[in-house]
Amino acid sequence: MIRDATIVMILGMGTVFLVLLALLGLMTLGGRLAARYAPPEPPAKPPAPVPKAPSGGPAPQNDAAENDSQTCVAVAVAAARRQGK
Amino acid sequence: MKYLKGKRMRLGLCLGLIATFIIGMASWAQTTMVADAPTAGDTAASVAAAADTDADTDASGQPAGEHLSLREGARKVVSTTGLAAFMSGQWRAAVMLVVGLVLLYLGVARDFEPLLLVPIGFGCLLVNAPFAGMGEDNGLLGLIYNAGIENDLLPLLIFMGIGAMSDFSPLLGSPRVVLLGAAAQFGVFGTLLGVILLNQLPGFDFTLKEASAIAIIGAADGPTSIVVGRRFAPNMMGSIAVAAYSYMALVPLIQPPIMRLLTTRQERLIRMRQERPVSRLELILFPLLILLVCIVFLPAAVPLMGSLALGNFIRECGAVNRLSNAMQNEIMNIATIMLGLGVGMQLEASQFLQPATLGIILIGLLAFSLGTAGGVIFAKIMNLFSPNNPINPLIGSAGVSAFPMAARVSTRVAMEYDPQNVLLMHAMGANVAGQIGSIVAGGVILALFS
Numbered sequence: 001m002i003r004d005a006t007i008v009m010i011l012g013m014g015t016v017f018l019v020l021l022a023l024l025g026l027m028t029l030g031g032r033l034a035a036r037y038a039p040p041e042p043p044a045k046p047p048a049p050v051p052k053a054p055s056g057g058p059a060p061q062n063d064a065a066e067n068d069s070q071t072c073v074a075v076a077v078a079a080a081r082r083q084g085k
Numbered sequence: 086m087k088y089l090k091g092k093r094m095r096l097g098l099c100l101g102l103i104a105t106f107i108i109g110m111a112s113w114a115q116t117t118m119v120a121d122a123p124t125a126g127d128t129a130a131s132v133a134a135a136a137d138t139d140a141d142t143d144a145s146g147q148p149a150g151e152h153l154s155l156r157e158g159a160r161k162v163v164s165t166t167g168l169a170a171f172m173s174g175q176w177r178a179a180v181m182l183v184v185g186l187v188l189l190y191l192g193v194a195r196d197f198e199p200l201l202l203v204p205i206g207f208g209c210l211l212v213n214a215p216f217a218g219m220g221e222d223n224g225l226l227g228l229i230y231n232a233g234i235e236n237d238l239l240p241l242l243i244f245m246g247i248g249a250m251s252d253f254s255p256l257l258g259s260p261r262v263v264l265l266g267a268a269a270q271f272g273v274f275g276t277l278l279g280v281i282l283l284n285q286l287p288g289f290d291f292t293l294k295e296a297s298a299i300a301i302i303g304a305a306d307g308p309t310s311i312v313v314g315r316r317f318a319p320n321m322m323g324s325i326a327v328a329a330y331s332y333m334a335l336v337p338l339i340q341p342p343i344m345r346l347l348t349t350r351q352e353r354l355i356r357m358r359q360e361r362p363v364s365r366l367e368l369i370l371f372p373l374l375i376l377l378v379c380i381v382f383l384p385a386a387v388p389l390m391g392s393l394a395l396g397n398f399i400r401e402c403g404a405v406n407r408l409s410n411a412m413q414n415e416i417m418n419i420a421t422i423m424l425g426l427g428v429g430m431q432l433e434a435s436q437f438l439q440p441a442t443l444g445i446i447l448i449g450l451l452a453f454s455l456g457t458a459g460g461v462i463f464a465k466i467m468n469l470f471s472p473n474n475p476i477n478p479l480i481g482s483a484g485v486s487a488f489p490m491a492a493r494v495s496t497r498v499a500m501e502y503d504p505q506n507v508l509l510m511h512a513m514g515a516n517v518a519g520q521i522g523s524i525v526a527g528g529v530i531l532a533l534f535s
Contacts, residue, residue, distance in 0.1 A: 001281050001284070001293060002278070002281050002282070004281075004293050005277050005278045005280075005281040005293065005296065006278065008274065008277055008293070008297065008530075008533060009274040009275065009277055009278055011529065011533065012270070012273065012274040012277075012526060012529045012530070012533075013267075013270065013271065013274050015382075015383065015525065015529045016267045016270045016522055016525045016526055016529065017264075017267045018382065019267075019378060019379070019382045019383055019525045020263050020264060020266060020267040020518070020521065020522060020525065021264070021267075022378050022381075022382060023263055023374070023375060023378050023521070024260050024261065024263045024264065026374055026378065027256075027257060027260040027263070027371075027374070028260050030367055030370065030371075030374065031257065031260065031361070031363075031367065034363075034364045034366055034367045035361075035364075038364050038365075038366040038367075039364060040362040040363060040364040040365075041364075041365075
């Protein structure tokens with residue numbers, strides 16, 4: 001029975017390595033093809049820094065979008081405070 | 086204080102009287118039913134049938150009809166209590182109730198794989214309740230087992246859930262770590278040899294099929310252990326599943342000493358290069374790729390791999406997020422409860438309390454150790470061939486399938502020596518490779534012995 005177990009061990013490890021080596025080859029090939037034809041999207045750029053407000057004055061309002069986001073934040077903070085009460 | 090003492094005394098007295106009454110009744114029932122006392126393996130149905138037969142005739146041999154004497158009724162009730170069963174040969178069931186409670190303790194208080202040990206422990210309690218018939222074909226656990234485990238449905242549903250929860254991008258970003266998942270399967274096939282060697286000891290006599298079913302514990306993969314165990318060692322399936330899940334929970338204790346033993350300090354400090362970024366197309370195609378490889382090379386593993394691939398494809402394709410969420414949550418949770426109860430049903434006293442169970446538990450430890458060692462040593466061998474881009478051998482231990490515990494252990498051990506060296510993503514790559522490797526190992530055994 002030890003002989004049988006040894007055969008199963010050799011066959012088993014051999015098959016596992018064969019299958020995973022095939023997978024490794026295909027993954028490597030797929031990675032190269034993907035790099036050529038479907039490259040991963042570059043990570044999103046960090047938001048541009050907000051210019052510092054001149055001393056004593058209010059922060060400059062860049063554009064409408066930033067205004068909107070600030071309004072959203074203000075609304076969220078107000079809602080959170082109301083919930084807290 | 087005096088009041089409390091008095092209250093405690095009265096409570097103790099009451100409990101003592103109740104216990105004396107029950108024990109007295111049980112003893113009486115036992116002495117009056119020496120000939121037809123229930124034995125281990127008797128079910129509620131058989132006891133009731135025996136009692137019905139007794140009740141059909143009275144002392145004079147006349148049909149009893151609807152008349153039930155106080156003595157007969159009391160005897161019937163008392164003879165079907167758990168206490169009477171424990172005192173008349175079913176003491177093993179009482180031992181198994183303790184085992185069930187220990188499993189619950191490990192799951193709840195010690196946080197050892199609670200998602201599975203809690204339903205398994207409860208299943209153990211239910212199936213060992215005398216005369217309750219929970220494990221019979223029409224009992225709750227019997228129904229669950231026959232409908233969900235006997236046909237592999239629940240393990241496959243679990244694999245779908247695992248696929249839907251797995252992110253293969255660490256593996257795709259560093260494909261060579263897939264070989265660590267292959268090397269760690271030495272835990273399966275090395276253990277197979279160990280089981281056969283265990284046969285040299287008195288009390289152990291495993292066949293090659295049973296040895297393979299036990300050795301699959303080394304894959305550290307619960308559903309695969311259940312599928313293989315049910316096919317080749319159905320009477321040991323409960324012990325195999327409990328050993329697999331228990332050792333998976335003990336990975337943080339089992340693996341670090343082996344990892345330290347097999348690596349030098351210098352090797353533990355190796356910093357690995359960052360993985361390449363992976364495109365969405367690769368992630369979508371990967372489950373189809375592993376399925377095709379499996380179809381081509383090892384069709385016996387297609388049910389397991391196909392379920393994993395289906396779950397992962399649904400996750401990555403992005404077209405059916407509702408299904409992906411259902412697989413990750415509702416389906417996975419329901420399947421886990423059912424699987425746990427079904428496995429718990431296999432912890433029936435006559436099946437579990439055998440010398441073989443002790444052997445399975447010892448061999449399980451060997452299996453996990455060999456799997457860990459196989460991964461670590463193979464990582465060191467790989468470093469001989471790529472000295473410019475070395476692998477930290479500590480991630481080799483994550484090649485066993487215990488996901489994500491093994492990857493966390495690799496990361497934690499590496500950070501003990503260099504807090505800035507975060508290996509988590511590399512270890513996750515080896516860990517998901519281990520999932521694939523364990524399915525392939527299970528498929529090889531299925532192909533060889535089916």
